[in-house]
Amino acid sequence: MAYIYKKSFEDCFKKARIAICIFLSIVSLFGLYQVYINYKTYLFSTNNYLFIQVFIFLISLEILFYFSIFLHELGHYLAIKRAGYQIKAFVAGPFVLINNDGHKLLRIRLYGVLTKSGFVLPAFRNKIVDQKSCEKCISDYINFLYGGAYATALLIIIGTLLIFFKSTCVWGLATVIINCVMLINLFRNDKNVLGDIVLANLIKKDKRVFCIAFRNSFWAEFPINSYIVRLCEDFIEDNLSAHQYNESVIAILDSMLIYKIINKQELTKSEAEFKNWIFNDLVYTKCEDQFFQIEFIKLGYKFLLHEYALKKQSMGDYSRFSYLITANVLYNSSKMLKNIDRSIKELFLEHKNFDKRYLRYIHSFSSVLDGCENCQALMKEFIKSIN
Secondary structure, X not given: XXXXXXXXXXXXXXXXXXXXXXXXXXXXXXXXXXXXXXXXXXXXXXXXXHHHHHHHHHHHHHHHHHHHHHHHHHHHHHHHHHOOOOEEEEEEOOEEEEEEOOEEEEEEOOOOOOOOOEEEEEOOOOOOOOHHHHHHXXXXXXXXXXXXXXXXXXXXXXXXXXOOXXXXXXXHHHHHHHXXXXXXXXXXXXXXXXXXXXXXXXXXXXXXXXXXXXXXXXXXXXXXXXXHHHHHHHHHHHHHOOOEXXXXXXXXXXXXXXXXXXXXXXXXXXXXXXXXXXXXXXXXXOOOOHHXXXXXXXXXXXXXXXXXXXXXXXXXXXXXHHHHHHOOOOHHHOHHHHHHHHHHHHHHOOOOOOXXXXXXXXXXXXXXXXXXXXXXXXXXXXXXXXX
């Protein structure tokens, strides 16, 4: 029986995005008028140092952009800190702060995942141990999601006020534009990214979706407690047993498979059926959705690694997966797809050990969290289980 994509969210924030765009247009026009009135003499003058001044202005805009990201993430941080949670990771642009049981590690990344955005990762392991604590954590997490939105909205208000003053109108306009774009993204409801406001609304409607908050916790808080694992297993089972999937189900199953590999656990009946559908039906079905093509390849990769860890390799599954990955339109230009293909080939055909350089394809944020001691411990256990 085929599995059906069940959209986990509805576009109920279209009016909110339109309203923000209208506000941004009005404020931008007023801001540009203010800049013209206050600086028209300067704008049309011949200045030998104009190039240098423009360069300094662009650098200042970049700093303002990262400052806005920092304050947005600070809003998240203060909201969850107020509720009494520890923070495992604080990422704002190139800056990554990792908390290793009280020992702080600060890293700076000039390239890679999330260097133009950020996230805050609360510690859930010791907070969620039963139904009562889970209910409280859901409420705290919703407030945590809103915390960043409040900080961004505050910056928009401050920027709007600064436009009215001659000496600050340029920076006020820049602040409004940067933060309005950030605010619009909070209402984003693409398959690969759910904005904070959309996710908060989704959790209010279906508390089970809260499990998506644990995806990175599987890595940053390894080993995560059994109650959280059971919550995630139940969420996956509820959806797969109904023969439906969405981006949240795939994200959580992706992380759960790592734990099953480490603990050498068998797949549940529903997970095994979903795996068979991917390898036997989906692999030969033309999928127009590029996002899910890549997500199913990543998931298929974990399923094959699970087979290998349990010494139940199926050459049929390998050949079908190889077809799925090489038939992808991005294969020739994607380093990730080529390396995943190479990784499985080394295991199934060349009988080599799993190479550590492929760990970056096991989890999207592994490069961001590589300074986390829990994440390092998980990677060691994973390699030990595979090899």
